[in-house]
Amino acid sequence: MKRLYLLLLLFWLTVKINAPAQTVTPLHFKSLSINEGLSQGFISGITQDKQGFMWFTTGDGLNKYDGYTFTIYHHDPDDSTSIGSDDLTYVFEDSKQRLWIGTRNNGFDYFDRETNIFYHFRHTNAQSLLSDKVSRISEDKTGALWISMDQGIDRMEILPAKNSSARNSFLDAYNVRFTHIKADRNVVERPSCA
Numbered sequence: 001m002k003r004l005y006l007l008l009l010l011f012w013l014t015v016k017i018n019a020p021a022q023t024v025t026p027l028h029f030k031s032l033s034i035n036e037g038l039s040q041g042f043i044s045g046i047t048q049d050k051q052g053f054m055w056f057t058t059g060d061g062l063n064k065y066d067g068y069t070f071t072i073y074h075h076d077p078d079d080s081t082s083i084g085s086d087d088l089t090y091v092f093e094d095s096k097q098r099l100w101i102g103t104r105n106n107g108f109d110y111f112d113r114e115t116n117i118f119y120h121f122r123h124t125n126a127q128s129l130l131s132d133k134v135s136r137i138s139e140d141k142t143g144a145l146w147i148s149m150d151q152g153i154d155r156m157e158i159l160p161a162k163n164s165s166a167r168n169s170f171l172d173a174y175n176v177r178f179t180h181i182k183a184d185r186n187v188v189e190r191p192s193c194a
Contacts, residue, residue, distance in 0.1 A: 037070035039063050045090040050097050057088035062101055062111075073111075073118075081117040084109050092137040100145065102134035108147060110170055119170050121156075130154045130180045152182040 032038055038056065045057035056063040062073040062083055076082040083101065090102035099111040107122040107129050123129045131151035138146045145156040157177045 032065065037072075038065075039070070039072045039074075044088060045092075045102070047091045047093055049093045049099065055091045055093075055099065057091045057101060059087050059104075061086045062088060062091070083111070083118045084120045084122075089134055090136050092139075094139045094145065095143060100137045102137055102147070103132070104134075105132055107132045108134045108137060112170055117169070121176070127178065129178060130182065150183075152180060154181070155179040 034041055038058070040058040040060040043056045043058055045055075047055050049055065052067075054065040054067075056065065061075070064071040064073070073083045075084060075086045085103040085106035087104040087106075088101055089104050090108075092100045092102075094100065099113060100108055101111060101118075102108045107120060109118040109120055111118050121129050123132045129147070129149075130153075131149040133150040134147055135150070136148040140146060140155075143158065145158070147154045147156060155178070157179075159175045159177065161173055161175055
């Protein structure tokens with residue numbers, strides 16, 4: 001038993017002596033507010049894209065921050081290519097570096113950053129988006145998007161269009177297919193017995 005304790009003590013000393021010293025790098029925070037150009041103080045979603053830009057969703061538009069200044073994208077009712085709403089809930093960049101923006105009451109948008117065009121996905125029929133109240137967007141390993149809404153969850157597959165020559169826009173180049181998983185509002189949780 002003494003030999004075991006001695007071996008453990010030697011092992012501990014060896015690890016302690018040979019362990020490199022850890023240096024602690026202080027973190028520096030910069031506060032961003034409407035004084036620095038943010039469109040609104042309430043932020044519902046944040047992401048940093050692969051190019052390093054920060055994206056903020058607010059109740060007053062989409063904000064892009066390059067480290068120095070903000071660019072704000074607002075809904076324009078006279079421009080169908082503008083963002084679908086100013087009341088936003090979530091922003092997400094997928095594995096193909098496509099930017100998706102959820103809205104509180106107007107579905108969600110894909111933002112083509114090369115053309116500055118927003119493509120809208122709304123609830124229009126049984127094959128479209130389940131609900132226009134989007135709270136979160138994520139992606140699975142197959143590249144399908146999962147959209148969380150007040151009515152449930154949609155899985156959206158993005159499939160290449162059969163006509164390869166029609167590549168003028170995102171909606172020409174791809175077909176989307178929604179699979180609905182509706183929330184069961186009739187389920188009553190029963191307390192568990194402990």
